[in-house]
Amino acid sequence: MATGERSIQHLMEEITNPDVGTVVVxxxxxxxxxxxxxxxxxxxxASPLFDVFLWISLSVTCTKRRARQKILESLSIVVEDNGDEERVTEKIHSFLSGRRFLLVLDDAWFTEDRMLATLGVPTPRHNASKVVVTTRTMRTQTVMEPDVVIQQxxxxRKESWDLFCQISGHSIVNRxxxxxxxxxHGMPLLIVLMAGALKDSITDSANEELTAKVSSALLNEVTAARFAYSMLPDDEVKHCLVYCLLFPGDMALHDDELIQYWLMDGLIAEGYLSVAATDKAQKILLLLLHRRLLYRDDDDHVRMHEAVREVLMDTGRQRGDHGYSCATHSEGLTSIWFPDGRNKRISLMESSTDRLPQIPQSFLSSLFLRGIRWLKVIPNSFFDNRQILTLSVLDLSFTAITNLPSSTSNLANLQYLLLKGCEHLEELRNIRSLRNLLVLDASGCSALRTISPGSFAxxxxxxxxxxSRTSIESFPSLSRLPELRCLFLRGCRRINFQEKFPYGITKTGHLLSLKLCTESNAVDWNVMQWLQAGLTWDEHAGVYASINTCVDDNRSYLSVSNTSFFQYLDKDSPLWDNCFLRFHIRVCPSEEANRDSEFVFQNENFVFRETYFGTKYCSHPPNACRFLEIHHVRPWGIGxxxxxxxxxFLNDVKLVKQLSDFELQNLRGMRECWIQRCDQMESIFTAELEDVSEVLSLEKLWISNLEKLSFLFAGVEKETNFTSLKHIHIDCCPNLVGLFCSxxxxxxxxxxxxxxxxxxESVYDHSVIGEEAFPRLHTLRLWELPELKSVCGGILPCLKHLKVKECPKLKALPVGVNDMTPIAIIRGERQWWNNLTWEDERIKSHLLFRRWGRF
Structure with missing residues (x-):
């Protein structure tokens, strides 16, 4: 058995051992x-052994207070005002006491005795729970009072080689x-770092200089990490990696958030909102993962290995030209300088302090106070320091501040103000003078109700x-924000717009993305003149919608999760002429969206494409430019x-018995209709609609998998001519007996x-003459209709193509002989052809029979 698998099994044995409570690796x-x-x-x-699973990532800088907070958050326990330490400990202990839990404390550095009790964790052996601790220190191993210690x-050698090949992507023997x-010497991290660093140079075995560097790097994981860093392609990539030191070692970073920090803080030359900059940042992140200098914590979060972190910090502290320098301070501050002038970046992220320390005297470009959950007050004079006046980025997200200090107005150079998740912030003020501000993010400030008048002036x-997700009730005018590109108001359920929405945003505006709530009182749709491309509604009340415009065909693509959205879009709304002249609207619940990911009208990869209407699947009328798809929902309010x-296109639409349910007047413009899997539909149209043939412009009708369909047109007593219909396709309707009434x-x-x-059994009965019913029908296809006996009486005067497969009871064909009859091509099985009966044998001379092949 491989060493790695043995280690896992050894740990699993201890986890399942009832006599073991705490295991230290x-x-x-x-x-x-x-x-x-x-x-x-x-x-x-995957086992039934535990009720609660907790994975808590720690680090050398993680305090007891922060460790308790991480456990609290993992359990989704809310303690008002974050609680005092004793209260938090009690909450954790109370929650876990009655449950079987598995708690992993990864990379622990605790030094005090009785640490589990200090964290609020009950003695694990008492209720069949388990605590697993991974640590590098003997002191932590001792204070955790383990029942079992596993030495990793x-x-x-084989596992080392396999790991190297897995990371490098090369399985050939090379130097x-x-x-x-x-x-x-079997050190996984060393192998991973070296394989990642060499994977793009693995075949360069003739490079003696590189060979010497590799030999020197194999001393330990420190030298390996330095080598991996040196092998990064340029300073831009290196700076993006070093920037991650501003985040605590035990903090996993969401991919998108990390990229946003890089862009905001100027690490990517192309700029913040540039598509090129975002693309480059994503490639840099993939490269750092590719080189194993960052690793996946889960599907969309990344972390830096603690050994890599220590190497980068140590390298930044040493004198010399490393492209950056850094320092740590006794208050927990981390400082980083890049060679971009004298400005530096300072981070106190996720600190356990409740007051701000003295900021070192140096000109700052960025200050990160994110996640200081006990920080309630920032002194009014805090931003009076002239070194701080150079700030470009200020991150106060997830703090307990109730307001911004008055000195915030001094930050004339500030470009990015982040206040995300400041749940106690009630009013946004002291920002009027921030004339250089590019980004203001107050999302998740649930208590935020007002913005000081003139703040955006x-x-x-x-x-x-x-x-987004604030409690703002009124909204100031945006007419003085000429550069606004993205406006996000998702979950703002109390907002009340006073004038035509959106203020100052018109067809000529520059917004690239607009996200709104879906409360019925949030927007007066009757006066809305324009829907901005990039507009997104949130999923409140089960509705999600987004609109985008395709430059190539000038068509608006609107994706909606619920038809209730359309109750705000009246048929006389100016939106139809202003931004929906051409549209493709798709209604599909979010849980079904992935399953139906391809738009039906864009799909040409199916077996019977060439048989549909005698043309390609997407051959719509030349002037057809407005498409509506409805999937898996009740289609109410779509008039x-x-x-x-x-x-x-209707797919699995609920509670619809006939197309007529949508009201005939609403179907006047429909040129093509596709219906499938609507299991409640019994007919398409009924006799109650006396003017149906005159009102409808329907040219193509496609029906598939309607289990209850018994009539296409039910109860039509007077003669009715559907002059617009040119193509009909019917597929898999098991209860359909007769197709058309006489x-x-x-x-x-x-x-x-x-x-x-x-x-x-029949398309028409024999009393209906083909010359009258289908005077222009030129293509007829009949496939696997075991009970079909007749098509119609008389002949089909324009019939050119007839295909028949497995219709054994069809003994006669509606073809005849006269001067106007074209020569018809008949395809079918040889036995069926031989069993046909003919009123006049001369008819065969006008027919070309071809044995049935690919249908």
Whole structure:
């Protein structure tokens, strides 16, 4: 058995051992302790052994207070005002006492006795719970009072080689691979760092200089991390990696958030809102993951290994040209300088302090106070310091501040103000003079109700404004924000717009993204003149909607999760002429969206494409430019959009018994209709609609998998001619017995296809003459209709193509001989052809029979 698997199984044995409560996995940095614990944790989650699972990432700088807070947040326990330490400890103890829990404390550095009790964790053995601790220190191993200590083992030579090949992507024998495997002594982190650093140079075995560097880097994980850093392609990538030191070692970073920090703080030359900058940042993140200098904490969060972190910090402290310098201070501050002038970045993120320390005397470009959950007050004079006046980025997110200090108005150079998740902030003030502000993010400030009048009066540069999930009730005018590109108001359920919405935003505006709530009182849709491309509504009340415009075809694409959205879009709304002249609207619940990810009208990859209407699947009328798809929902309130739709597709639509339920007047513009899997639909149209043939402009009708369909047109007593219909396709309707009643006529029908209708006995009965019913029908396809006996009486005078497959009871064909009859091509099975009966044998001379092949 491989060493890694043995380690996992050993840990699993202790986790399942009823006599063991606390297990410590001990070993030096880079041996794979976290990996072993993560694998065992995953296996335990698949068992019924525990009720609660907690993975708590720690670090050398993580305090007891922060550790308790992380446990509290993992349990989703709310303690008002974050509570005092004793209260938090009691809450944790009370929650866990009655439950079987598995708690992993990863990379612990505790030094005090009785640490589990200090954290509020009950003695694990008493209720069949388990605590697993990974640590590098003997002191932590002792104070955790373990029942079992597992010493992490190094990898075997084969495991080392397999790991190197897995990371590098090369399985061939080469000089570098052999050097790393021999020199790593089975240290997983060393192998991973070296393989990641060399994966793009792995075949360069002739490079003696590189070979010497590799040999020197194999001393330990410190030298390996330095080598991996030196192998990064340029300073821009290196600075993005070093920037991660501003975040605590035990903090996992969401991909998008990390990229946003890089962009805001100027690490990417192309600029903040530039698509090119975002693309470059994403490539840099992938490269750092590719080189294993960052690693995945889960699907969308990344972290830096503590050993890499220590190397970068140590490198930044040393004198010399490293491209950056850094320092840590006794108050927990981390400072980083890049060679971009004398400005520096300072971070106190996720600190356990409740007051701000003295900021070192130096000109600042960025200050990060994010996550100081006990920080309630920032002194009014805090931003009076002339070194702080140079601030470009200020992050106060997830603090307990109740207001911004008056000195905030001094920050004339501030470009990015982040207040996310400041749940106690009630009023946004002291920001009027921030004339250079580009981004203001107050999302998640749930108590925020007001913004001081005139706050945006001088913000001519503001490009992003996010007030999502706030309690703001009134909204100031945006008419003085000429550069605004993104406005986010998701979840703002109390907001009341006073004038035409959105203020100052018109067809000529520059917004790239607009996100709103869906409360019925939030927007007066009747006066809305324009919907901005990039507009998104949130999922409040189960509704999600987003709109985008395609430059190539000038079509608006609107994705909606619920038809209730359309109750605000009246058929007479100016929006139809202003921004929905061409549209593709898709209604589909969010849980079904992935399953139906392809738009039906864009899909050409299916077997019977060439049979649909005798053309390609997407051959719509030349002037058809308004498409409506509805999937898996009840289609109520869609009269307005139906009124404007050229092409309508209904898939698994609930509680609709006939197309007539949508009101005939709303279907006047429909040129093409596709209906499938609507299991309640019994007919398409009924006799109650006496003017249906005159009102409808329907040219193409496609029906599939309607289990209850018994009639296409029910109860039509007077003769009715559907002059607009040109193509009909019917597929998999098991209860359809007769297709058309004798009063119906289709003067301009050109193609008719019927497939897999097991009970269908006739298209028309013999009393209906083909010359009158289908005078222009030129293509007829009949496939697997075991009960079909007749098509119609008389002949089909324009029939050119007839395909028949597995219709054994169809003994006669509606073809005849006269001077106007074209020569028809008949395709079918040879036996069926031989069994046909003919009133006049001369008819065969006008027919070309071809044995049935690909249908």
């Amino acid at each position: 001990h070993g030096i940095s880079g041996l794979g302790k976290t990996w072993t614990a993560r694998q065992a944790y995953g296996r335990a989650m 083992s190094s990898l075997s 570098f691979g052999q050097m790393v495997v021999e020199g790593s 001088m913000m001519n540069m503001l490009r992003v404004l996010d007030l 307005g959009v139906l009124h404007h739709a050229d092409v309508v 009063t119906l006529r289709f003067q301009n029908l050109e193609t008719l296809q019927i497939r897999f209708c097991d009970k269908l």
